[in-house]
Amino acid sequence: GVAYLLDREAHRGPxxxxxxxxxxxxxxxxxxxFLGVRLPEEDEEWMGYRATVLMGLGVLDAEGQPTPLLDVVVAGDMARLDAESFNAERKRITDVCAKCHSPSYVDANIANADKMLKEADKLFAEAITIIKDLRKDGIITVKEGEGVYPQLLSFYEVDTKVEQILYEMFMDHRMKTxxxxxxxxxxxxxxYGYAKMKKDLVEIxxxxxxxxxxxxxxxxS
Known part of the structure; x- marks a missing residue:
């Protein structure tokens, strides 16, 4: 921006x-x-939303059992799937925050951000369920080899507007939230995040x- 162009050597923030x-x-x-998911989850309400999100990602099947795609997520290190690795990463990043901010400031804002992700997942899980029911009821055609849940990681191939909205809700608006x-x-x-997710859900x-x-x-007829 302008501040950078005025003095490129200045270090005004991180x-x-x-x-x-x-x-x-x-x-x-x-x-x-990257996906904004973790396992395990102590918050039972949130775990309900999380399970729906994981089914939408294809990591769990409709019965809640792991699929082969889970191995891809593990291999790509795309999520923390045990408490030890999540807590280690959280400590590492909050130690960086603490170089500039007080512990109380860091703790409060991390807790608020966790709550924001939970609220985003609540909206997103509702949207996924609507699409799942459209597929289950035969209103959206389920392609060979797919289950009733939407295929969030293969959305370049979807054929319906409602599924495209769900994809944007996931890859853009939930991410920004x-x-x-x-x-x-x-x-x-x-x-750019939560308000857009609310709009997406209304459209869906x-x-x-x-x-x-x-x-x-x-x-x-």
Missing amino acids: TCQDCHMAEGNHFVRTPWG FMGAFHINPDYTTW KELDHHMRKAFEAEKA
Whole structure:
């Protein structure tokens, strides 16, 4: 921005590298990972939302059992799947935060960001369930080899507007909601993240209503 152009040598705040590559660490890992999921989860309500999200990702099947895709997630280190690794990453990143901020400030904002991710998952799980029911009821065609849950990691191939909205909700708006929260950026968290997720859910519900009406009308004709 303008401040950078005025004095490129000034160091007015932390860079991405200061926090995510501290002490030369090139792994760029975070406790929640790219997908914003973890296991286990002590919060039972949140675990209900999480299970739905994991089914949407194809990591769990409709019965809640692991699928071969879980091995891909593990191999790619895309999520922390045990408490020990999650807590280790959280300590590492909060130790970096504590270089500039007080412990109480760090703890409060980390807790708030966790709550924001839970609220995002609540909306997202509801949206996934709506799409799942459309697929289960035959309103959206389930392709060979797929289950009733939407295939969030293969959304370049979806054929319906409602599934495209779900994909954007996941890859854009949910990401901005929880990543903005962990970066203490309320603008991205709310306007570009959470508010957009609410909008997505409204659109998905409207499309669900219209698709069901059209489906019933076609059956009756």
